[in-house]
Structure formats: C-alpha cells, structure tokens
Amino acid sequence: MTERRGSGPSSAVIVAVGSELLTPHKTDTNSLFITDRLNGVGIDIVQKLVAGDEPRGLASALRYAMTAADVVIVTGGLGPTADDVTRDVVADLLGVPLDESADIVTRIRARFEARGLEMPEINRRQAAIPRGAEVLPNPAGTAPGLWLTAGGCRLVLLPGPPRELRPMFDRLVADRLAAAAGGRRVQRRTIRTTGRTESHIDELARPIYGPLAARQPSVSTTILASLGQIDLHLSTVGADPAEGGRVLDAAVEELAGVLGSCVVSTDGRTLPEVVGELLRRREARVAVAESCTGGLIASRLTDVPGSSAYVHAGWVLYSNQAKVALGVAPGLIEAHGAVSEAVAEAMAEAARVAADVDFGLAVTGIAGPGGATPEKPVGTVCLALAARGAPPRVRRVQLPGDRERVKFQASQAALDLLRRALLRAPSTGS
Amino acid sequence: MTERRGSGPSSAVIVAVGSELLTPHKTDTNSLFITDRLNGVGIDIVQKLVAGDEPRGLASALRYAMTAADVVIVTGGLGPTADDVTRDVVADLLGVPLDESADIVTRIRARFEARGLEMPEINRRQAAIPRGAEVLPNPAGTAPGLWLTAGGCRLVLLPGPPRELRPMFDRLVADRLAAAAGGRRVQRRTIRTTGRTESHIDELARPIYGPLAARQPSVSTTILASLGQIDLHLSTVGADPAEGGRVLDAAVEELAGVLGSCVVSTDGRTLPEVVGELLRRREARVAVAESCTGGLIASRLTDVPGSSAYVHAGWVLYSNQAKVALGVAPGLIEAHGAVSEAVAEAMAEAARVAADVDFGLAVTGIAGPGGATPEKPVGTVCLALAARGAPPRVRRVQLPGDRERVKFQASQAALDLLRRALLRAPSTGS
Numbered sequence: 001m002t003e004r005r006g007s008g009p010s011s012a013v014i015v016a017v018g019s020e021l022l023t024p025h026k027t028d029t030n031s032l033f034i035t036d037r038l039n040g041v042g043i044d045i046v047q048k049l050v051a052g053d054e055p056r057g058l059a060s061a062l063r064y065a066m067t068a069a070d071v072v073i074v075t076g077g078l079g080p081t082a083d084d085v086t087r088d089v090v091a092d093l094l095g096v097p098l099d100e101s102a103d104i105v106t107r108i109r110a111r112f113e114a115r116g117l118e119m120p121e122i123n124r125r126q127a128a129i130p131r132g133a134e135v136l137p138n139p140a141g142t143a144p145g146l147w148l149t150a151g152g153c154r155l156v157l158l159p160g161p162p163r164e165l166r167p168m169f170d171r172l173v174a175d176r177l178a179a180a181a182g183g184r185r186v187q188r189r190t191i192r193t194t195g196r197t198e199s200h201i202d203e204l205a206r207p208i209y210g211p212l213a214a215r216q217p218s219v220s221t222t223i224l225a226s227l228g229q230i231d232l233h234l235s236t237v238g239a240d241p242a243e244g245g246r247v248l249d250a251a252v253e254e255l256a257g258v259l260g261s262c263v264v265s266t267d268g269r270t271l272p273e274v275v276g277e278l279l280r281r282r283e284a285r286v287a288v289a290e291s292c293t294g295g296l297i298a299s300r301l302t303d304v305p306g307s308s309a310y311v312h313a314g315w316v317l318y319s320n321q322a323k324v325a326l327g328v329a330p331g332l333i334e335a336h337g338a339v340s341e342a343v344a345e346a347m348a349e350a351a352r353v354a355a356d357v358d359f360g361l362a363v364t365g366i367a368g369p370g371g372a373t374p375e376k377p378v379g380t381v382c383l384a385l386a387a388r389g390a391p392p393r394v395r396r397v398q399l400p401g402d403r404e405r406v407k408f409q410a411s412q413a414a415l416d417l418l419r420r421a422l423l424r425a426p427s428t429g430s
Numbered sequence: 431m432t433e434r435r436g437s438g439p440s441s442a443v444i445v446a447v448g449s450e451l452l453t454p455h456k457t458d459t460n461s462l463f464i465t466d467r468l469n470g471v472g473i474d475i476v477q478k479l480v481a482g483d484e485p486r487g488l489a490s491a492l493r494y495a496m497t498a499a500d501v502v503i504v505t506g507g508l509g510p511t512a513d514d515v516t517r518d519v520v521a522d523l524l525g526v527p528l529d530e531s532a533d534i535v536t537r538i539r540a541r542f543e544a545r546g547l548e549m550p551e552i553n554r555r556q557a558a559i560p561r562g563a564e565v566l567p568n569p570a571g572t573a574p575g576l577w578l579t580a581g582g583c584r585l586v587l588l589p590g591p592p593r594e595l596r597p598m599f600d601r602l603v604a605d606r607l608a609a610a611a612g613g614r615r616v617q618r619r620t621i622r623t624t625g626r627t628e629s630h631i632d633e634l635a636r637p638i639y640g641p642l643a644a645r646q647p648s649v650s651t652t653i654l655a656s657l658g659q660i661d662l663h664l665s666t667v668g669a670d671p672a673e674g675g676r677v678l679d680a681a682v683e684e685l686a687g688v689l690g691s692c693v694v695s696t697d698g699r700t701l702p703e704v705v706g707e708l709l710r711r712r713e714a715r716v717a718v719a720e721s722c723t724g725g726l727i728a729s730r731l732t733d734v735p736g737s738s739a740y741v742h743a744g745w746v747l748y749s750n751q752a753k754v755a756l757g758v759a760p761g762l763i764e765a766h767g768a769v770s771e772a773v774a775e776a777m778a779e780a781a782r783v784a785a786d787v788d789f790g791l792a793v794t795g796i797a798g799p800g801g802a803t804p805e806k807p808v809g810t811v812c813l814a815l816a817a818r819g820a821p822p823r824v825r826r827v828q829l830p831g832d833r834e835r836v837k838f839q840a841s842q843a844a845l846d847l848l849r850r851a852l853l854r855a856p857s858t859g860s
Contacts, residue, residue: 021478022477048480049479051477184499261711292732295728295744299729305799308801312749313747313751315744404733
C-alpha cells in the first residue's frame with residue numbers, strides 16, 4: 001500500500017473517534033473534507049475507520065491504522081470530558097507520559113476570560129500533551145491539535161468540530177504535508193451533466209477517457225450518479241501542475257464536445273447557478289408556477305446568492321382553484337386534466353404575464369403516492385417554459401422513485417428546460 | 431469488547447468495500463441502516479471500516495475486523511467485474527477454494543433471460559462461493575449474499591446497493607441474528623424539539639434522564655442537534671420488550687412534560703408532518719408568502735404525502751413589486767423596509783385573503799451574503815402568521831450561518847409559529 005514511501009507520504013488512513021458516530025443517527029463527514037485536501041497533495045486515502053470512545057477499542061484501531069499507511073489522521077476525542085480519551089490512548093500506545101503544557105492552559109484560560117468566564121478545572125485535560133508531540137494551534141476552539149511521529153508513521157490528532165478542524169487542516173497541509181509529500185499535486189476537473197442516464201454518459205465518454213488513462217500523465221475518470229445528475233470526475237497526479245492542467249483541459253474539451261448540450265458545467269457550478277448566470281447575462285428575469293414541485297424550483301433558484309436579480313416571483317399552485325386564479329382557463333383543466341402539457345403551458349404563460357418578466361417556468365405532475373391513474377402513473381410530470389416573443393417549450397417526462405425523488409427530478413428537468421432555452425439548445429437531451 | 435460472548439453475539443464491525451467510498455465525493459451510508467437493525471436486537475457496533483477494491487488492503491481490513499467483534503458485516507465488492515474482489519479475498523483469507531454454484535448460475539441466467547438478455551460470461555464470477563459458505567438469496571439483484579463462520583466470528587457478505595442490501599438484511603436479522611443474539615431487544619423513542627438550543631434542552635432534561643440511566647432496565651439518552659432541531663434519543667436493552675416499552679413511555683412522558691411546547695413529536699414525525707396533521711384535524715388550510723425562504727416553506731409542507739388537503743397556494747414574493755402585487759401597501763415597505771414585522775404581517779394577511787384560507791404564513795428576511803445593513807444584519811428574519819378571526823402572531827429572529835442555513839432555520843421557525851398557533855401555545859419557545 002505504501003509503494004512510494006521513499007518519496008514522502010503517499011497513503012493515509014483517517015480515524016474518526018466518537019461513540020455517536022457508531023449510532024444509526026450520525027455519520028463521519030470530516031473524512032470527505034480531509035480526503036479532498038490530502039488528494040490535492042497526492043496522498044491517497046487507503047482506509048477509513050470509525051472508533052468509539054472506549055479506550056481499548058480505540059487503541060486497537062489506532063495500532064491497526066498505523067500499520068496501514070504513512071499518515072494517520074485522527075479526528076475527535078480531544079474535548080475536556082472523561083469521554084474524550086484520544087490523548088490518553090495515544091500516549092499509552094506510544095509509551096510516553098502526558099505532560100501539562102502551561103502555555104496551553106494559559107491560552108484556554110484566556111479564551112474563557114474573553115467571554116467573562118472562569119476556566120472550568122476540567123479543561124486542563126485539553127492541555128495534556130503526549131511527550132514529544134508538537135502542538136498545532138486551534139484558533140477556533142480550546143482543543144489544540146497534536147502531531148506525533150512513531151515508527152515512520154505520522155500521527156495527526158485534530159478536534160472533531162468541522163469549524164475547528166477545517167482551518168487547522170488547511171494550514172497543516174500548506175505548512176507540512178504538501179512539502180513532505182514531495183510536491184506531487186492532484187489536479188481535478190468535474191464535468192456535470194443532466195438529462196441522460198449514467199450508462200448513456202459512460203457509453204459516450206468511454207471511447208475518450210479509456211485511452212486517456214493510458215497516457216502520461218495518466219487521467220483517471222470516475223462517474224458519479226446522483227439524483228437527476230451525472231458527474232464525470234477527472235484527475236491527474238504529477239509534480240508539474242501546469243502540465244497536469246493542460247492535459248485535463250484538453251480532456252474536458254474533448255469530452256464536453258462528445259457529451260454536447262447535456263453538459264451543465266465544467267467548473268463545479270450547480271444547475272441553479274448556471275441558469276442564474278445565463279439569466280443575468282441576458283438581463284432576463286423568470287417567474288415560476290409550481291404544482292407538484294411545491295416551491296422547490298423557486299427555493300433552489302434562490303439558494304444562489306444574488307438571485308434576487310433574476311427571480312422576481314413564484315406561485316405554488318397546488319389546487320386547481322389556485323391555478324385558475326392565476327389565469328389558467330377552467331375548461332383547459334376539465335378537458336386535459338391538471339397534469340397535462342396544455343395546463344403546464346397555460347401555467348407558464350400565466351406566471352410570465354402576471355410577473356411581467358421574460359420567462360415563465362411551470363411544472364404540474366403526480367409526485368405520489370396518491371393521485372395516480374392508469375394513464376398518468378406516479379412520476380408523470382409535465383413541464384413548460386413560456387418566453388416573451390418565442391414559442392413555448394413543453395415536455396412530458398416519467399420519473400422514477402418516491403415523492404421527494406420525483407419532486408427533485410422534476411425541478412431538475414424544469415431548470416434544464418430553462419437552461420436549454422437560454423442556450424438556444426434543443427429541449428431534449430441531444 | 432466482547433464481554434457477552436457467552437450469550438450470543440453482542441458486538442459487530444461493519445466493513446464497507448469500494449474505492450469510490452475513499453474519494454471526497456461519496457460516503458458509506460449503508461452502515462446507518464445496518465446499525466439501526468443490529469441495535470434493534472441488542473448488537474452494538476464497536477467499529478466501522480471503509481476499504482478500497484485493492485485485495486491486499488481489503489484482506490488486512492477484514493483480518494483486523496474479525497479480531498474486533500463477534501459479527502463482521504461486509505457490504506459491497508460482490509459485483510461481476512474484476513474490481514469486485516470481496517469473494518476472492520475472503521476465500522484466500524479463510525484458506526478455502528472458490529466453487530462455482532450451478533444453482534446460482536441458473537438463477538443469474540434466469541434474471542437476464544427474463545429481460546430478454548443473455549447472461550454475460552463475466553457474471554459467472556457472482557456464482558463463485560468460498561467453500562463452506564451458506565448462500566443468502568438476493569431477490570433484487572444478481573449477487574447473492576454469503577454467510578461464513580471462522581474462529582467464532584460470523585462473517586456476512588452482502589451486496590452494496592441499498593435496495594438489494596436492505597431487504598436481505600431484514601430477512602437475515604429476522605431469521606438468524608435475533609435468535610443468535612439471545613432475544614435481547616433494543617427499544618427506542620425519539621423526542622423531537624425545535625425553538626431551543628442544545629444546552630437549554632440538556633439543562634431541562636438532564637435532571638430526569640440522569641437518574642433514568644441508573645435504573646433497571648437502564649434508559650440511555652443521546653442528544654442530537656441538527657439545523658433548527660434538537661432530538662433526544664432514548665433507548666433501553668432487555669429481554670422483555672413490554673417492560674422496556676413501559677419504562678420508555680414513562681420516561682418520554684416525564685421529559686415531554688418538562689420540555690413543554692417545544693416538543694414537536696415523540697414518534698419520529700417531522701415538523702411539516704406534525705403541522706400537516708394539526709391542519710388536517712382542524713380541516714384548516716394554509717397559504718404561504720415567502721421572501722427570503724424563496725419557496726422552501728411551501729416545498730417542505732408539500733413533501734408530506736396528502737398535503738394537497740391543506741396546502742392551497744403559495745407565493746414567492748422575491749421583489750418588492752411582487753409583494754405589492756399581492757396586496758402589501760407600498761407605504762408600509764417605504765416606512766419599515768421590506769424586512770420588517772409590519773411587512774411580514776401584511777404579507778401573511780394578503781396571502782390568507784388572496785387564497786381565502788384560514789391561515790397565512792409569511793417570512794421576509796436577509797439570507798445573505800448581500801442585503802445587510804447595520805440595523806438588519808444577515809440572518810435578520812421577520813415571521814408572521816395571519817389567522818381568520820384571531821390576532822396575528824409576529825416574530826423577529828436573528829439566525830446564524832450562511833444563506834442556506836438561514837433559509838432552512840427561517841422555514842423551521844415559520845412552521846413552528848403555525849404549529850404553536852394550531853396548538854394554541856405561546857409563540858416563543860416557552
């Protein structure tokens with residue numbers, strides 16, 4: 001696992017400590033952040049562990065982790081209470097005593113005094129340092145981090161709260177790990193797509209990314225599917241970031257060319273961010289009229305900072321009465337049903353006119369579990385986009401999954417309809 | 431770690447296999463489901479591991495896991511491709527050959543034929559069984575599970591996709607693990623609260639749950655804080671589920687009494703579900719008018735199946751013009767600003783009247799990062815509830831965090847304002 005040991009650390013294990021991480025309610029997420037940062041300097045994560053607050057189990061987990069990689073990052077268990085045993089277990093494991101650091105006591109006391117409080121005696125535990133450890137300052141909390149070396153393995157202890165851990169880790173990587181890792185850097189690109197299945201994307205992209213893996217430097221590719229979105233992650237590892245960047249840019253250009261208009265972004269932006277930027281660039285505004293998505297499209301559009309520049313108003317038209325009040329003809333609902341292309345189109349135009357904006361975007365569908373008919377099963381969704389001075393775009397889709405999955409995918413399809421109109425691309429995923 | 435070995439398995443380690451689980455993009459979530467089910471029969475999770483598809487690392491992870499608990503649950507790596515090495519690694523670890531099961535080949539072939547396809551040769555790998563393993567049928571996929579025993583440790587291999595794993599695991603627990611675990615059962619209750627801080631809940635509840643831990647059977651308590659919500663999880667372990675249930679019901683009653691109107695539910699229901707049920711019970715309907723939440727309140731209300739019975743319509747009033755169009759007096763916005771108690775109240779009443787319903791719920795605030803003033807910093811949010819034939823309820827809150835956190839907490843505070851009105855409880859968290 002540690003083939004590259006000669007040239008500095010190349011592999012790491014992350015150990016998350018805390019009995020709450022062994023319940024059905026809570027999972028370790030610090031490791032995703034840490035993985036991102038370590039990958040960035042060419043260090044792979046080879047395993048992850050979660051251990052509880054029980055000293056014997058934690059000791060065996062740490063002993064195992066130190067056999068599995070060059071670097072072991074331990075998060076959590078540095079608090080002041082009796083449950084916080086990481087310091088004690090590590091000292092015991094390395095066979096060194098714990099010394100109280102007067103400096104750290106002073107720093108912790110000052111943090112309390114700044115808030116007009118006296119330091120509880122219990123916080124002295126956080127100043128106990130396994131002999132030989134270097135202290136990593138924690139500007140956002142009382143628990144300092146610790147850096148130890150044992151048998152060629154670097155052991156790094158960090159506090160669990162993300163707002164303490166993250167800035168400490170970024171400084172640690174910048175100051176120590178990047179240099180130790182011998183200047184290798186990972187470069188990454190993400191091609192985000194929507195409107196196609198994972199297998200379809202793979203079929204289109206594989207003839208390109210297959211050969212890329214064989215080149216020098218090699219480009220590795222991962223396909224990650226999430227709801228209504230397929231991402232292609234490309235990365236390359238090497239000592240020359242400029243060369244890696246050039247290789248990746250060329251790969252992204254080639255892949256994006258083949259994938260066509262289903263590519264949402266190649267720089268990590270989300271679909272609502274991309275739609276927002278396209279609207280802003282055209283100085284256009286949008287109003288939404290939502291039935292089955294129930295406000296989700298408007299909420300996702302307004303998750304983007306600055307969206308008030310192009311989101312004017314939205315309507316949640318859950319009842320037929322509400323649809324009619326905005327301007328949908330009752331006869332249209334009677335003739336075609338509330339879930340129909342005709343009603344979606346009328347909702348979109350009604351929203352556009354009522355808000356007096358450039359685009360009206362509408363969704364009506366059956367999110368389930370109730371409301372289905374043989375002709376319109378759960379997941380039947382009609383989408384429409386009305387545009388000032390242009391013909392409307394209307395689509396009908398059949399979406400899989402439960403209520404919340406149908407809602408999200410419908411919002412994704414609607415936002416994509418608007419994106420394609422703004423790009424003057426065809427409405428379907430071609 | 432395995433003190434109760436004499437009375438059947440009491441501890442388990444979960445090993446998730448897959449290199450994608452060691453990237454910054456994806457985390458193991460199967461273990462939360464498995465933990466819930468194993469806890470339910472009195473088996474604790476003592477550690478969790480994630481290992482990649484590399485055989486040497488996976489072998490050392492499995493070897494370690496088998497020293498750490500009575501039961502080792504391994505998920506993933508049972509697919510048909512060369513990357514799927516769990517079967518091979520386990521056979522090698524136990525020193526047994528892999529035999530091809532003609533039965534399983536037949537079953538896999540039949541699955542393909544049912545879809546009019548020929549079984550690819552590669553799928554034969556899924557019929558390779560380490561000698562001595564029992565086969566656990568997989569009704570939802572091609573990869574069967576496997577049950578092995580080695581040195582007193584039960585080793586269970588299961589496929590990674592949740593829709594295959596979950597039904598298989600439930601049958602496994604019902605058929606084997608519960609009996610092996612000697613009939614111990616974990617009982618659980620959750621008290622869900624909103625509108626108070628974690629430390630406030632702890633301060634109120636500790637005098638009750640502290641002594642409960644010392645009783646027989648003992649009740650353990652965990653406080654879990656998430657955005658805008660604090661949950662108290664209570665559990666008890668014992669051979670007599672009726673006794674455990676009685677003890678927990680009494681504990682829930684006592685705690686709920688002390689916590690008062692901040693208790694949203696004691697049966698796992700979410701705030702939108704509770705609000706929905708209160709509206710349904712009173713045959714009342716609600717309309718929402720949202721500025722900074724941008725449709726999130728309506729979307730959360732309509733996440734609940736059957737919500738069309740009480741959600742009539744919603745307005746996203748992002749611009750002042752949209753607020754005025756619904757009926758907010760322009761002079762009110764000029765005099766108090768768009769983010770003000772007065773404008774929130776006017777929005778709520780305008781929505782109520784326009785929709786002709788019992789309740790109008792409105793939010794206006796500064797989600798950030800832009801739009802703040804010295805008097806109205808980011809996170810300033812005004813909430814109002816208009817009710818037919820009752821005085822309005824108006825609140826102003828100051829919420830921490832970034833744009834999405836402010837939006838969510840504002841939606842939570844608004845839904846809680848409606849919940850309290852429906853319960854005729856005071857509007858603040860008392």
